[in-house]
Amino acid sequence: MATASAQRVRTRSRGAPIDPGGIDLPLIVRELSAVAEYVTKIKREIGALRANELYRARIPVAHDELGNVVNATQSATNTIMAAAEEILGSREEDFETYRTFVQDKVTQIFEACSFQDITGQRINKVVDELAQVEKRLSRFAEAVNLRDQAAHVDPEDAAKQARKEQLLLNGPQDAAVAVSQDDIDALFG
Amino acid sequence: MALDLKMPILVVDDYQTMVRIIRNLLKQLGFEDVDDASDGTAALAKLKEKKYGLVISDWNMEPMTGYELLRHVRSDEALRVTPFIMVTAESKTENVIAAKKAGVNNYIVKPFNAQTLKAKIEAVCGS
Numbered sequence: 339m340a341t342a343s344a345q346r347v348r349t350r351s352r353g354a355p356i357d358p359g360g361i362d363l364p365l366i367v368r369e370l371s372a373v374a375e376y377v378t379k380i381k382r383e384i385g386a387l388r389a390n391e392l393y394r395a396r397i398p399v400a401h402d403e404l405g406n407v408v409n410a411t412q413s414a415t416n417t418i419m420a421a422a423e424e425i426l427g428s429r430e431e432d433f434e435t436y437r438t439f440v441q442d443k444v445t446q447i448f449e450a451c452s453f454q455d456i457t458g459q460r461i462n463k464v465v466d467e468l469a470q471v472e473k474r475l476s477r478f479a480e481a482v483n484l485r486d487q488a489a490h491v492d493p494e495d496a497a498k499q500a501r502k503e504q505l506l507l508n509g510p511q512d513a514a515v516a517v518s519q520d521d522i523d524a525l526f527g
Numbered sequence: 528m529a530l531d532l533k534m535p536i537l538v539v540d541d542y543q544t545m546v547r548i549i550r551n552l553l554k555q556l557g558f559e560d561v562d563d564a565s566d567g568t569a570a571l572a573k574l575k576e577k578k579y580g581l582v583i584s585d586w587n588m589e590p591m592t593g594y595e596l597l598r599h600v601r602s603d604e605a606l607r608v609t610p611f612i613m614v615t616a617e618s619k620t621e622n623v624i625a626a627k628k629a630g631v632n633n634y635i636v637k638p639f640n641a642q643t644l645k646a647k648i649e650a651v652c653g654s
Contacts, residue, residue, distance in 0.1 A: 508619045516618035
């Protein structure tokens, strides 16, 4: 292997002085300097990625915020539905009592709807965090000329993807591409 | 269109809020006998215990999806004629076509309203 390497060095030299042993030392020095420079650049880019901060702070914040959104939405939905169910189930016959009762329940519904403002702010925070992650990753990928490695596939992820494809688990679509109820009705004649 | 309001209905959805919404809508339409299941596996068990006049199922559930439930129902001699409506957020044409090929009677995309649900139930179960 050392012999082959030396041969390569001799072949690639362009008139540079070759030492008595046939090794182009200046070329080796230049190439090692280039490698060292590249390693330094990679280290700098990895540092700029601030992976620990992403992992310890930004991703958990996004995770927590989305969890809070789910909880707030669920809580508000339950409150709204409970109020609506009470209105529908009321057997009150006195009009004034019924009106007061309905007004009270409608107020509860309005109050519960205030979740939208808070969840909107939480989602904006998540969008900001994800934008930071995206920015750093794309900068890193560009800086080190990173290419996706097709050979490495997470088996768990692959199994999930296969199930999604097999069972057509596409999830909700953007309004622009989603099929409308009218189109579906047309398919069913 | 006349509907048998005593007809037992099975609502299959893993999201309890949606189950509650559909139950309330069915109650408003006058249906009294409504059961629910949280996925296809639980639904199949209920379908084998009791004769239902209609299944209203979501698509995306674990471990058994609504699509798998539909195929099980259509391949089971005792269940194959059970009316089946898919109520789902899966809004790609390929989903609708696959469900139709598998034998679904109708397909509703979420979000939907009471009128749509009523119209589809009438179309599938009305006499």
